[in-house]
Amino acid sequence: RCTTSILMLTAKSAVEDRIYGLNSGADYYLTKPFDTRELLACINALLRRQGKQVDELVFGNTSLDLDTCTLVCGGKSVRLSAREFDVMRFLLQAQDRILSKEMILARVWGYDSNAVENHVEVYVGFLRKKLSAINSNVRIEAVRRLGYRLEVAEE
Secondary structure, eight states: OOOOOOOOEESSSSSSHHHHHHTTTTTTEEEEEHHHHHHHHHHHHHHHHHTTTTOOOTTTTTTEEEETTTTTTTTTEEOHHHHHHHHHHHHHHHHSSSHHHHIIIIIITTTTOOOHHHHHHHHHHHHHEEEEEETSSSSEEEEETEEEEEEOOOO
């Protein structure tokens, strides 16, 4: 996912338009006409928030670089596809909590997607191979009838 802040400047001021813009990924929605001071204050607020962003998630001996969509372990790294990145990020944010396939589908593919639980299984398989390729001690554990969670394998 992009970590760049998105500011929408538009003439559309209806509530529906603002909601659509924000739900589509905008961090701030400013309608014309606007005062230049408000625009500058908005830009400064977005820059402050961006400066506080975390640039990696760490679990076990492995980190996920949020800027490059790369899994890193020791001196090895592997690039993730956009979907792999989204699934891995969600798992890392949950740490050792169990995430159901439905939760992963909703977060990564969206509620209105045609994706099915098998999509989650396929991407978990891709991630397991990539974690193994970089000798990570992080494992994606399948918890029967519940979903997936991350665990650190014993050495």
